[in-house]
Amino acid sequence: MKPLIESDRFVRVGAPLLIGALLLGVWEYACRHWAVPVYLFPKPSDIYGSLAKDWYPLLGALYVTMKVTFQAFFFAVLLGTLIAFMFVQSRFIEISFFPYAVLLQVTPIVAIAPLIIILVKNTQVALTVCATLVALFPMISNTTIGLRSVDQGLQNLFRMNKANRTATLLRLRIPSALPYFFAGLRISSGLALIGAVVAEFVAGTGGRSSGLAYEILQAGFQLDIPRMFAALLLIAVAGILMFVLMAGLSKLALGGWHESEITAET
Amino acid sequence: MTAGHATPTEPAPPVVEVLSATKTFADGTKALAPVDLSIRDGEFLTLIGPSGCGKSTLLKLVANLIEPTDGRLVWWRGGFDQVGEAGKKLAFVFQDATLMPWSRIEANVRLPLDLAGVPKSVSAPKVADALKRVGLDGFGDRYPRQLSGGMRMRVSIARALVTDPNLLLMDEPFGALDEFTRNKLDADLLALWWERKLTSVFVTHSIYEAVFLSTRVAVMAARPGRIFKVMEIDEPMPRDESFRESARFADLCRQLSAWLADASLPQRSSAMDPDA
Numbered sequence: 001m002k003p004l005i006e007s008d009r010f011v012r013v014g015a016p017l018l019i020g021a022l023l024l025g026v027w028e029y030a031c032r033h034w035a036v037p038v039y040l041f042p043k044p045s046d047i048y049g050s051l052a053k054d055w056y057p058l059l060g061a062l063y064v065t066m067k068v069t070f071q072a073f074f075f076a077v078l079l080g081t082l083i084a085f086m087f088v089q090s091r092f093i094e095i096s097f098f099p100y101a102v103l104l105q106v107t108p109i110v111a112i113a114p115l116i117i118i119l120v121k122n123t124q125v126a127l128t129v130c131a132t133l134v135a136l137f138p139m140i141s142n143t144t145i146g147l148r149s150v151d152q153g154l155q156n157l158f159r160m161n162k163a164n165r166t167a168t169l170l171r172l173r174i175p176s177a178l179p180y181f182f183a184g185l186r187i188s189s190g191l192a193l194i195g196a197v198v199a200e201f202v203a204g205t206g207g208r209s210s211g212l213a214y215e216i217l218q219a220g221f222q223l224d225i226p227r228m229f230a231a232l233l234l235i236a237v238a239g240i241l242m243f244v245l246m247a248g249l250s251k252l253a254l255g256g257w258h259e260s261e262i263t264a265e266t
Numbered sequence: 267m268t269a270g271h272a273t274p275t276e277p278a279p280p281v282v283e284v285l286s287a288t289k290t291f292a293d294g295t296k297a298l299a300p301v302d303l304s305i306r307d308g309e310f311l312t313l314i315g316p317s318g319c320g321k322s323t324l325l326k327l328v329a330n331l332i333e334p335t336d337g338r339l340v341w342w343r344g345g346f347d348q349v350g351e352a353g354k355k356l357a358f359v360f361q362d363a364t365l366m367p368w369s370r371i372e373a374n375v376r377l378p379l380d381l382a383g384v385p386k387s388v389s390a391p392k393v394a395d396a397l398k399r400v401g402l403d404g405f406g407d408r409y410p411r412q413l414s415g416g417m418r419m420r421v422s423i424a425r426a427l428v429t430d431p432n433l434l435l436m437d438e439p440f441g442a443l444d445e446f447t448r449n450k451l452d453a454d455l456l457a458l459w460w461e462r463k464l465t466s467v468f469v470t471h472s473i474y475e476a477v478f479l480s481t482r483v484a485v486m487a488a489r490p491g492r493i494f495k496v497m498e499i500d501e502p503m504p505r506d507e508s509f510r511e512s513a514r515f516a517d518l519c520r521q522l523s524a525w526l527a528d529a530s531l532p533q534r535s536s537a538m539d540p541d542a
Contacts, residue, residue, distance in 0.1 A: 153364030156331055160358055161381040171377075175368040257367045257409050 042226040047233065050226035058215060058227075062234050065196055065211035068124065069242070072131030073192035077185065079132070080139020087140070088147040088173075105137035109195055113202040127199045127211075134195030138187040146180025147173050179258050182250035189242040197235060278307035279343060281433055281465045282328050287337035289323050289491075297323040299490035300337060305433070305467060310459055312468045312480040314522070316530050320491020321469045322437050328467060329358050329435050342432075357426035359436040363418035365410040365425075371397070372406035375425045382429070389428075396424040399458060416447040423455070434459075434466045441471060452478055453507065460504045473526070477518045478510060485522065487529035494529040497522060 200213030
């Protein structure tokens with residue numbers, strides 16, 4: 001049995017926590033030492049106080065934002081995978097449509113969000129559309145690359161054994177694509193959240209939103225800076241949780257065989 | 267070095283006949299000049315030659331993985347389409363083990379049977395038997411990454427054996443392995459071949475491997491790829507490690523080495539071959 005300080009798990013969780021606590025301590029101390037006014041830069045204790053006081057509306061806003069995020073993520077995965085399958089079916093489809101997928105990716109969502117929010121009556125739907133657009137591209141490109149990167153030898157093996165299209169798809173193409181698909185999931189989940197928040201900002205300026213971005217805007221108007229930070233904290237925590245969730249899913253699916261998920265056995 | 271079979275009685279029909287087959291790739295590379303070759307029933311034929319002599323190309327033609335540019339091939343006196351109807355099966359062992367990393371060893375070996383729609387109740391004992399033959403009893407529930415290079419190659423051979431093929435084609439299967447592992451696998455492969463009298467075509471760079479395994483060795487020359495000379499090795503089977511140490515083995519290796527040197531002479535020299 002190794003001493004606790006040397007155990008891998010302790011270091012992995014403990015070290016970042018320690019750094020975090022240290023930084024919070026320095027932050028709190030510095031704010032108190034120089035008596036920084038709370039409307040300029042709040043202390044961690046102020047933020048905690050705000051979170052404790054306003055937890056109900058903040059959690060409500062978090063719920064609204066996460067609903068948009070998950071809906072957008074769901075549609076991005078669904079559409080992205082479907083489009084990737086279409087691309088793989090025919091080179092012609094890919095060549096014809098891929099530039100438009102790229103166009104979608106490089107167009108800043110902040111620029112087109114107002115348009116979408118005006119065009120789509122239902123705010124919830126408009127926000128979901130915006131966030132989906134942001135999260136879609138990594139799913140398309142990753143899954144397409146994955147479906148294409150099939151080992152040449154295995155492909156020959158399947159052909160020699162007269163495997164039909166369905167069998168090749170299920171037993172060869174899809175398993176080969178999984179690592180790329182899961183890498184896409186991680187990127188896309190984060191982007192869905194960012195897309196949702198950005199869209200809410202745009203919608204929020206028009207007073208048609210109730211998510212965390214709206215909370216941030218409102219807190220800014222009212223100079224309630226601790227509450228602004230509290231909302232920001234919730235967004236960050238939600239993002240991290242999404243990432244951890246995707247990493248866990250990936251480990252669950254690939255843990256048995258793929259290099260990226262294997263811990264060194266020495 | 268003696269010509270002909272030990273018992274020149276009525277010859278069995280050839281398994282595959284290569285009739286003036288050529289192969290030119292899309293980029294204009296002439297991989298094979300017209301090649302004529304007849305693969306005899308039950309023989310262990312090895313194709314050896316310098317890099318670029320088209321030995322892998324010839325093997326892929328025999329496997330029908332590629333089609334000849336000119337000339338043709340005949341399988342069991344018929345076209346490739348009739349191979350299945352005639353109840354004949356080919357198996358191919360690639361340069362790499364080419365296992366599916368996401369499947370356990372068992373599932374990897376079972377793949378050809380699964381693809382042929384064989385129910386699990388029938389395939390399971392066959393898989394177990396194939397694994398036992400290659401000495402991997404009890405490794406069925408591992409993943410490929412948990413096995414060494416030599417063991418993965420054994421899995422690959424087990425997967426080829428599981429269908430009970432009539433012709434086994436191997437493309438430098440042990441090329442990436444260390445000398446010791448290679449010798450061990452060669453000995454085991456030869457024992458398997460002897461047990462089943464399974465017609466085999468084997469591609470290699472190694473003179474020692476060729477002499478140890480084969481009943482016949484075709485020496486190939488490069489640019490364009492062609493068969494230069496054919497050597498019959500009538501050393502009786504089963505062979506064991508003592509054959510490797512015999513004076514006859516050394517003689518055969520020397521002869522083959524000289525032929526390989528000649529094979530690369532007339533055309534542009536190809537001194538790249540480490541074994542030549």
